[in-house]
Amino acid sequence: MPENRAGVDELLEHVFRHEYGKLTSTLARAFGLDRLGVVEDIVQDTMLVALRQWSFREVPKDPTAWLYSVARNRALDHLRREKVAAAFAQVVVDESEAITELSHESLDSEIQDSQLQMIFACCHPGISAESQIAIALKTLCGFSVAEIASAFITSEATIEKRLQRARKYFRENRVKLEAPTGVALQARISTVLECLYLLFNEGYKRSHSDGLLERDLCLEALRLALIVSDHFGDSYHEANALVALMLFHAARFDARTGADGAIILLSEQDRDRWDPELRSRAFDYLARSGADSFETHYHIEAAIQATHFLAPSFAMTDWSSILALYKRLYALNPSPIVLLHMSVSVCEVFGPEEALALLEGLPLEDYYLYHALKGDMLLRANRKKEAFDSLTLASSLSKNEKERMLLAKKLEGCN
Amino acid sequence: MNDFLYLFRGGAAVRAALSPELMQAHMLKWQSWMGKLSQEGKLKDGLPLQSEGKVVKKGGVVTDGPFAEGKEIVGGYLIVKANNIAEAVEISKACPIFEHEGTVEVREIASM
Numbered sequence: 001m002p003e004n005r006a007g008v009d010e011l012l013e014h015v016f017r018h019e020y021g022k023l024t025s026t027l028a029r030a031f032g033l034d035r036l037g038v039v040e041d042i043v044q045d046t047m048l049v050a051l052r053q054w055s056f057r058e059v060p061k062d063p064t065a066w067l068y069s070v071a072r073n074r075a076l077d078h079l080r081r082e083k084v085a086a087a088f089a090q091v092v093v094d095e096s097e098a099i100t101e102l103s104h105e106s107l108d109s110e111i112q113d114s115q116l117q118m119i120f121a122c123c124h125p126g127i128s129a130e131s132q133i134a135i136a137l138k139t140l141c142g143f144s145v146a147e148i149a150s151a152f153i154t155s156e157a158t159i160e161k162r163l164q165r166a167r168k169y170f171r172e173n174r175v176k177l178e179a180p181t182g183v184a185l186q187a188r189i190s191t192v193l194e195c196l197y198l199l200f201n202e203g204y205k206r207s208h209s210d211g212l213l214e215r216d217l218c219l220e221a222l223r224l225a226l227i228v229s230d231h232f233g234d235s236y237h238e239a240n241a242l243v244a245l246m247l248f249h250a251a252r253f254d255a256r257t258g259a260d261g262a263i264i265l266l267s268e269q270d271r272d273r274w275d276p277e278l279r280s281r282a283f284d285y286l287a288r289s290g291a292d293s294f295e296t297h298y299h300i301e302a303a304i305q306a307t308h309f310l311a312p313s314f315a316m317t318d319w320s321s322i323l324a325l326y327k328r329l330y331a332l333n334p335s336p337i338v339l340l341h342m343s344v345s346v347c348e349v350f351g352p353e354e355a356l357a358l359l360e361g362l363p364l365e366d367y368y369l370y371h372a373l374k375g376d377m378l379l380r381a382n383r384k385k386e387a388f389d390s391l392t393l394a395s396s397l398s399k400n401e402k403e404r405m406l407l408a409k410k411l412e413g414c415n
Numbered sequence: 416m417n418d419f420l421y422l423f424r425g426g427a428a429v430r431a432a433l434s435p436e437l438m439q440a441h442m443l444k445w446q447s448w449m450g451k452l453s454q455e456g457k458l459k460d461g462l463p464l465q466s467e468g469k470v471v472k473k474g475g476v477v478t479d480g481p482f483a484e485g486k487e488i489v490g491g492y493l494i495v496k497a498n499n500i501a502e503a504v505e506i507s508k509a510c511p512i513f514e515h516e517g518t519v520e521v522r523e524i525a526s527m
Contacts, residue, residue: 016435016442048430051438052463052490055445144434 019063020047020142023071025114028139029177030075033121033170036139042078046071065107115140115227117177120188123195127169132195133202134159135166141220151217152202179231189232193242196225197298200246215253222246229285237290241298244289247282248305251275263406267314279309300329319348336362340370343377352381368397372407379413388414418459418524419503421493425486426517427466444511452495457506461493490517494524
């Protein structure tokens, strides 16, 4: 399946995962976030019923409604079994019945609302970023603990701990499922976007490892960002900028990887393989990201991507504009990583020696990409011996087979 | 051509721990296995069973059931056309239930 076109359509293929997320968000509304564990059990149970029944025939035309009625019955059974206070049960019964009676259209909007509220709960500023990402993947995206652990190359126990911290925070702080409004929204929405941005980056930077899960992380981040921008994009333009940024990257997914799985760098990519549909959607979102609104790093990063998309080839890229954008990004976020990426455009505009001067002394000695880029520029400056040393060092720092393959190819150029 | 009954047992414990994504992958295997049988004209009937039921005993004693151990609970059945039991067994070997440590009982349906 690696050849699959990465697009928003592909999301539809993950019916079980996404229905899991929808059901969890919607049931959590009735049960309360403090009982998220119960909700997850009910939803898992519901998905098993679907597995059994759908195996024998086709997936129903409206899987959401089908799952809904099963989940509702399971929820009511659970409450009866638990013999919880009659008054509480009544509340849940009413809510569940109201949900089942919803027309198809309002069921959809109910689910959208629940998911949006769940996004805000998962991306609560009181929860650490890594716990935010873990709980979002678990509850909103239907990833299992094993899948999250595998995507983040860590142990299941570590992910369990992150999830527990989030659930504990929900319980102890009585976090409610609601989308904040007014001033509170202003403060919360930036945490939400930052969490989705991190989630996307986690997937993106690992997307050359062997699993497909990494691309899924990106697409899930995109899906959630679309939910947020659908609701708030008109008043919070940075949500649209973030979506544009993600869509630009998603449009290049296929072109970044060769048939043998090898990394293809931007300079070598076949631009015909950049997905035109995602590209045009990206430009739409960028156009709606409000040039007059205050500029976030999403705006600038999306603009950098847009500049690449406007260029017919790597050589004909408007590198001066890209360099100017990186300078704005650095003003906003003065980090060595920004300078590292800026060095590529410096190299194109002013040549390798200037780029090397910029790289000199950056506190990124442990980062393989620092040495890889340095090696590239040394090669272009025809300083082959030093290039060899830098690329060798990069290779020893890389934890990724595909990266090492690429570096090995470059090392051949040093002879 | 005779009719054979396949009784699917077990596998529930493994399935219960699957992630939604793996559930979907497993479902697709069942669908494609049965779709192939159907295309070949070998599939006559078949349905899944709910896991809850009643057990009725002499004297009108009705209890919730089945009480069999998880691995013995029948999860569904198929009626498959085959020339003989050997062929019916052969066909069953491609069933995805074996991925989850389930079993298939193959029985010829006695024609009247």
